[in-house]
Amino acid sequence: MLSLCAIWDAHTGKVSDKWSTYLQVYEAALAPFREDQIRLLEIGVQNGGSLEIWSKYFPRKRHIIGCDINPTCRALEFEAPEIQVVVGDAGAETTFTEIDGICPEFDIVIDDGSHQSADIIRAFPHLFTRLCDGGVYICEDLMCGFQTPWNGGLERPDSAAAFFRRLSDYVNLEHWTVPEMSETPMTFFEERFGLPPMGQMLSHVHEIRFRNSMCLIEKRRPVENTLGLRKIAGNVAQVEETVQAFEGMTAEASLGPTAGKVELDPKSLERRAYEALRQRVVEADSTD
Numbered sequence: 001m002l003s004l005c006a007i008w009d010a011h012t013g014k015v016s017d018k019w020s021t022y023l024q025v026y027e028a029a030l031a032p033f034r035e036d037q038i039r040l041l042e043i044g045v046q047n048g049g050s051l052e053i054w055s056k057y058f059p060r061k062r063h064i065i066g067c068d069i070n071p072t073c074r075a076l077e078f079e080a081p082e083i084q085v086v087v088g089d090a091g092a093e094t095t096f097t098e099i100d101g102i103c104p105e106f107d108i109v110i111d112d113g114s115h116q117s118a119d120i121i122r123a124f125p126h127l128f129t130r131l132c133d134g135g136v137y138i139c140e141d142l143m144c145g146f147q148t149p150w151n152g153g154l155e156r157p158d159s160a161a162a163f164f165r166r167l168s169d170y171v172n173l174e175h176w177t178v179p180e181m182s183e184t185p186m187t188f189f190e191e192r193f194g195l196p197p198m199g200q201m202l203s204h205v206h207e208i209r210f211r212n213s214m215c216l217i218e219k220r221r222p223v224e225n226t227l228g229l230r231k232i233a234g235n236v237a238q239v240e241e242t243v244q245a246f247e248g249m250t251a252e253a254s255l256g257p258t259a260g261k262v263e264l265d266p267k268s269l270e271r272r273a274y275e276a277l278r279q280r281v282v283e284a285d286s287t288d
């Protein structure tokens with residue numbers, strides 16, 4: 001089978017526009033799904049080229065759905081019957097009523113929409129909840145969240161990159177979670193962007209990887225996101241012999257009951273940055 005880069009270079013149909021490193025990242029992340037009857041959802045259709053290319057890359061695809069806010073996309077026609085376009089805002093639940101009607105769950109979700117941090121963050125709960133365990137979520141063009149023309153900045157606590165950095169704490173959820181926490185590490189984003197509480201869903205965050213302008217998240221069942229059992233090899237413990245007693249223990253049994261109640265400091269750096277940012281927004285509004 002041709003590689004994604006080879007398919008891209010040979011493509012003559014509808015136009016698509018991606019950075020060269022993205023193709024390498026996609027190839028590495030999506031090759032394990034290549035032979036599967038995948039269900040793929042991509043936010044951002046534009047000319048429809050990427051949908052055609054995904055269709056070529058996954059010969060056994062079941063659904064390739066593109067979602068775009070631009071109603072002009074409705075007129076796009078595709079040869080492959082598996083490709084469908086839904087017109088709507090990826091941050092609105094109503095858009096997903098239509099998507100759910102075609103396919104309620106996906107193996108691969110790609111956010112190549114507006115690249116505005118607010119849009120990426122608002123779309124995330126809708127997208128991640130529809131990703132199956134074992135699936136992968138990929139967000140493109142995080143560079144915009146660092147750039148001022150896109151309301152971005154390295155220090156902004158509400159950029160998409162900041163959101164995903166915070167989300168990466170959930171990879172270690174086993175070591176700090178308590179179900180009754182009133183404030184979670186995501187409360188800041190839930191308040192700022194009017195998101196539903198994401199609590200339980202985030203216990204499925206298995207792995208987060210960053211590349212230049214991309215973030216990839218693997219989703220798996222919570223039981224697969226634990227540290228596993230402690231494994232001891234060898235039988236000569238000349239310096240610290242107690243380690244041998246830990247063989248086969250869980251993290252909690254081995255390290256102690258670390259999953260105590262976590263009190264998030266309301267004066268944390270992130271909170272203060274958010275308050276400062278909110279003040280700036282209020283001031284900007286009042287001078288308009």
Ligand SMILES: C[S@@+](CC[C@H](N)C(=O)[O-])C[C@H]1O[C@@H](n2cnc3c(N)ncnc32)[C@H](O)[C@@H]1O
Nearest residue numbers: 016017044046050068069070089090112113114
């Ligand atoms: C970069 S283009 C997509 C390119 C396409 N994926 C490709 O590779 O050829 C971004 C698209 O996202 C759409 N878009 C912007 N905001 C959106 C939103 N809130 N929901 C859905 N689509 C959105 C735009 O209309 C635009 O067509």
